[in-house]
Amino acid sequence: RKEVEQDPGPFNVPEGATVAFNCTYSNSASQSFFWYRQDCRKEPKLLMSVYSSGNEDGRFTAQLNRASQYISLLIRDSKLSDSATYLCVSYSGYSTLTFGKGTMLLVSP
Amino acid sequence: SQTIHQWPATLVQPVGSPLSLECTVEGTSNPNLYWYRQAAGRGLQLLFYSVGIGQISSEVPQNLSASRPQDRQFILSSKKLLLSDSGFYLCAWSRDTGGYTFGSGTRLTVV
Numbered sequence: 210r211k212e213v214e215q216d217p218g219p220f221n222v223p224e225g226a227t228v229a230f231n232c233t234y235s236n237s238a239s240q241s242f243f244w245y246r247q248d249c250r251k252e253p254k255l256l257m258s259v260y261s262s263g264n265e266d267g268r269f270t271a272q273l274n275r276a277s278q279y280i281s282l283l284i285r286d287s288k289l290s291d292s293a294t295y296l297c298v299s300y301s302g303y304s305t306l307t308f309g310k311g312t313m314l315l316v317s318p
Numbered sequence: 319s320q321t322i323h324q325w326p327a328t329l330v331q332p333v334g335s336p337l338s339l340e341c342t343v344e345g346t347s348n349p350n351l352y353w354y355r356q357a358a359g360r361g362l363q364l365l366f367y368s369v370g371i372g373q374i375s376s377e378v379p380q381n382l383s384a385s386r387p388q389d390r391q392f393i394l395s396s397k398k399l400l401l402s403d404s405g406f407y408l409c410a411w412s413r414d415t416g417g418y419t420f421g422s423g424t425r426l427t428v429v
Contacts, residue, residue, distance in 0.1 A: 252421060305364055
């Protein structure tokens with residue numbers, strides 16, 4: 210049973226573009242959500258938490274829609290260094306996180 | 319500040335050989351510890367987690383095992399590796415409900 214689903218991409222965008230990723234989760238008991246970033250052949254790193262009210266961190270905006278059970282990540286003014294795989298993550302208790310398979314973003318000059 | 323160490327970075331092992339991967343955390347006490355595996359083209363799969371010394375929960379039945387002999391040490395082992403054990407193994411720690419910090423990972427190739 211897949212609990213967190215994401216479009217694998219890749220999303221190919223030019224520098225300066227705005228790009229949005231969505232992910233859906235199936236466990237309505239999920240309590241918290243996060244976006245992680247994973248560079249090629251590297252470990253995932255926490256990008257930001259996702260709050261019900263929506264939150265912004267510089268060029269990144271995360272939104273949570275509990276009614277529809279989806280989470281979004283918006284990246285404005287894309288940089289070459291934003292190229293990575295973005296993992297959508299849910300926390301449902303018992304001290305463990307459930308990871309989506311990730312969405313690949315490729316930003317080109 | 320907290321740091322997590324994982325080694326080795328890469329490993330090539332023959333089928334049937336044993337495995338031992340080690341992970342240690344510094345700068346915190348009683349962390350939650352995790353072992354994940356990421357196979358090529360697939361998502362992160364939770365293998366084991368531990369909320370305290372000697373407490374191990376297994377998520378996926380397989381020929382791997384984990385141990386936590388000390389508060390900040392987490393070990394992943396196998397007595398006999400299979401080809402399907404190849405993958406990117408990641409250790410992580412957390413203090414609460416989020417904000418996992420991952421080690422740099424071990425890329426295991428079973429040949």
